[in-house]
Amino acid sequence: MPKISTALALAIQHHQGGRLQAAEQIYRQVLAIEPNQVDAIHLLGVLAHQMGKHEVAVEHIARAIRLKSSEAAFHNNLGEAYRAWGKTSEAVASYRRALKLKPDYAEASYNLGNALRDLGKLDEAIACFRRTLELKPDYAEAHNNLAVALKDQGKAEEALASYRRAVELKPNYAEAHNNLAIALKDQGKAEEAVAFYRRALELKPDYAEAHNNLGNALEELGQSDAALACYRRALELKPDYAQAHSNLGNALKERGRLDEAMTCYRRALDSKPNYAVAHYNLGCVLEESGDLSGAETSFRAALQNDRRFAAAHKKLADLLRGKLPQQDMAAQRQLLDDTRLTDAQRLLLHFGLAQVLDARGEYAEAAQHLERANALQLSDWQARGRKYNLPGHELFVSRMMGVCMPSFFARVRDFGLDSELPVFVVGLPRSGTTLIEQILASHSQIFGAGELKLANNTMAALDEDGTSSFEGLRHLEHTTARRLASRHLEELQAFSPTALRIVDKMPDNYLFLGLLAILFPRARFIHCRRDLRDVAVSCWMTHFPEIRWANDQRHIASRFHQYLRMMEHWRTVLPAPMLEVDYEETVADLEGVARRLVDWCGLEWEPGCLAFHQGKRVVRTASVVQVRQPVFRTSVARWKHYEHALGPLFARLGSTP
16 A cells, blocks of 8 residues: 555545546545544545435544544535535535635535525525625636526526626536526527527537426427427436426427326326426316316325415415315415515415405405505516507507408408308407307317417418518408418317317407408307406406406506407498307306307207306316306406405596497
8 A cells, every 4th residue: 555645646536537436445445544534534525425425425524524623625515415415504504614714715605605595595695606706706606506596586687697697607507508598588588598598408418407498488489399399308318307297298288188288297296296386287287177176186285395386375266265274375374474485476375365355255355465466467577578568559459440441341352261160259358258168168069279379370470571460461362361261270170170160269359350250251259248347357356477458457447448449340340240248148147148159150059058167178268267167146246346446447447438
């Protein structure tokens, strides 16, 4: 055996070269000769940590510290072993001792920041990362992890700047490129995010997490097939990747492939039984499929694994409303006091509690929660640069009315297809469109396709030369109309090749009735009406992930005014008949209205249309729970309960022509 110093140097050379077994053998030989050789003991602990033997690592490094307690690196490495072992509080104490011995120890400051972030102590973590960067300004990993903590704290812009600095300092840092992309996507910059995900994958082609995240961004951009391919590639690289299984399930769910989605969520849970997100997603599919009991079980499983899961709390509140157990309500109230909660989480809890309080008749407190929920949602829209464009929508309606005049309809007469397949159910959100679709879809010859974006996509396709869709509509030619109508019809038929009627109940399609009447002059058009004050209350109480006008009373009033303008115009000029159905009449005379609807569609009456709430068809709107129940009259004149909170809005609606 060479002398101790030479042997240690050789062992360290092996250690640094990744030849861990050779290094371990020499460390043990050294200790056999000199049992208290502190460096060998310490490095044997470091090696055990690298091999995943964290308990053994702690034992060795702690022994080294007992022999030489003044060595800051020993305390730092003990902290790393504790943290890897899951003993984060002990890790924090070790890092603090290292820094007490060596205040300018950048790595210990960085590691302390990581451990404090693990404990949810974000302010302290951020302070540590900033101190690290004072000591070592070009420390790319510290910039990256500072960004992670800032993002957790809701400071999106600061986080973005830190991520950008990390990739500037270390252009081959794949993880920072991935994290920067996540931050960009969260800010609604999906296209820019895609570029950074792709860069991360250039640097690290087998980076399963980046493949998964790229899939999320592509899904948001509507590149569905590419997104599916990304999720599947992530799973090829990492078959037990629970998040990728769950995201693949989400993508399949969006395509209506619910059975496949459920399989994905269950695979995610096979890999990670305590994965709260997969439990939640499974609950959402079960809810849409009509299994409300199974949905509740899944939402509760999500909360068992993550009691701070605000979305699962909200789902339970929406599902059970007045029947929500007191202990669940208390848990939601308590969670609102958690300072770590983000605004996005907090607004969900406020919306959920409002639904429960409303069902219990506690309207004043419900209104207080709704004020907070809508204010937070409005602030979120603004922060993400997605504020509602009120004048832009008014201009849209004016331009549509300006194009769709009697002379225009006379010119394009006979441009469309002679098909009776489409049934377009339109109106404001929460005006009863889902109820009408559910009644119709209970007929054996009618398929309910839900809220489709086909009309919006068809309108967008008119902008062929980059000028505007309105110019494309104004100068519509016969061949273009036939091509768009054929494509639209093919996409409808894909939902059900055998149905005689297919219902598209996208409420906002009232904006495109002129175009739809040109393309499908024999389609059935059904307009759902409801007391605007009740619609306003219902919109104000609903968390819409995409509707940006429902959180501000001025925006609601403006939107409703424009809706009334648009519908009055269609009543005057639309070259196709339209059935108008009042929600209040439907509630008062369900069978009478149901018979009229079926007759309007040109089909024979079927009594099953009255048992719509017993159907198992998928429902994917904010009305998913309500349409699983019989019609109740309590939703009529509901606005009276909120006159104290929405009086100014009701006054604006009352002055509507």
